[in-house]
Amino acid sequence: MQSQQSEIQRRVERFMKERILPQCAALHRQAQEATGEYRPALLDDLREQARAEGLWNLGLPELPEGAPGTRLSNLEFAPVAETLGWVHWAPEVFNCHAPDLPNMEMLQKLGTEAQKERWLKPMLEGKVASSFAMTEPDVASSDARNIACSITEDGDHFVITGRKWFVGNSNLRNWDYVVLIGVTDPDAPRTDQHSAVIVPTDAPGFEVVRQYNILGARRRWSPQAEVKLDRVRVPKTNLVGERGKGFAAAQVRLATARIHHCMRSIGAAEVALKLLIRRAETRNTFGKPVIERDKVREWIALSRIELNQARLLTLDSADQLDRLGDRGARRSISMIKYAVSESCFKVADRALQVFGGAGMMEDTPLADFLADMRAFRIYDGPSEIHLQTLARLEMQDRERDDTDWLGLLVDSR
Ligand SMILES: Cc1cc2nc3c(=O)[nH]c(=O)nc-3n(C[C@H](O)[C@H](O)[C@H](O)COP(=O)(O)OP(=O)(O)OC[C@H]3O[C@@H](n4cnc5c(N)ncnc54)[C@H](O)[C@@H]3O)c2cc1C
Known part of the structure; x- marks a missing residue:
């Protein structure tokens, strides 16, 4: 299975680099200039190409027999989702976008046969x-x-x-x-x-x-x-x-959705970091390139630490979701929802700062990234709520733990 994952990862990366990244600037400009409803023909064209090449429904581990898709586990799909996060509209090319993908997951797990036929099947085909x-x-x-x-x-x-x-x-x-x-x-x-x-x-x-x-x-x-x-x-x-049991049903889709959002956000934040470095290399202030400023180098280092932490935590959550289901992975998923949204927001914010005024314009993807990361601290549950959940779970652990940890303290009375 590992080799199938590597093969899909490689093909998605190539698709992204050869057919999606080169289109982004032109599409971004078209979107800026468009009035009214706008959906580029290119998007549907790329969807057809991805479907024809088998790069379709990449994030659904338990597809029904005969349905198109790769059946990657959550852990295997996670790095692919990171790559899709480079460009905000890319997940749709591979029929892996929110909110459709988590809805498909929900219907697969909870839908009746009639619901699967009427509501799930056309989604798997990318028709609705x-x-x-x-x-x-x-x-x-x-x-x-x-x-x-x-x-x-x-x-x-x-x-x-x-x-x-x-x-x-x-x-x-x-x-x-x-x-x-x-x-x-x-x-x-x-x-x-x-x-x-x-x-x-x-x-x-x-x-x-x-x-x-x-x-x-x-x-x-x-x-x-x-x-x-x-x-x-x-x-x-x-x-x-x-x-x-509506909340339990929502939880089925939210567990997957949060892991995918986290990995896509890490992908976007990686692009932000690459742009930060390239920009800092090419701008000079007070006699030297911005990249030589200690503050900027510190931001680069902190960003690398935070993104690697975020990725490892999210891969662990994906593994837990595969092995333990959404209830078993609950604590881990609350952790990533907080940690990844906060870290990626910081990285996008630093990149925007290094771009100076240009970062505030619509000419770079950074404003979009920042808006996304900022919104991510609210959607799928605000950061404060996840911290509250985590504190509650820690307190439950504490209640079950009867070890005399306070015995470690020196009693000075
Ligand atoms: C881009 C985007 C996409 C979204 N997509 C969807 C979607 O597809 N479907 C959907 O149903 N919803 C969606 N949402 C909505 C999102 O999930 C909600 O906005 C979010 O759950 C918060 O709910 P609320 O806006 O009612 O905030 P409120 O519940 O009013 O909370 C506002 C703020 O109060 C504070 N707060 C609340 N409770 C506590 C607490 N216990 N401790 C400390 N502080 C607290 C937090 O700072 C919180 O952000 C989306 C939102 C955005 C921005």
């Missing part, structure tokens, strides 16, 4: 796009128990009313459905009230209220959306996983 709709404008959604979107019953249908935001993919022509988290059982204990339900985007009562960009980064082909659901009816067979 989907979203994950949990966060709501009216409640603090970092505490998922606050999610209020109502899902009531009417015969063999669910009726859904509420508002969601940060819904991706809404601008795509083939945007097919959202996986939505809402309240089906308001009288159950707080952790058993929510369920995950598939909602087609063409259902009557489903409306995109507005679309917006993140921190002004103009990714014209992937803005976020706020959506309103007004008595949207879906068959009860659209329930994903068990009723009242």
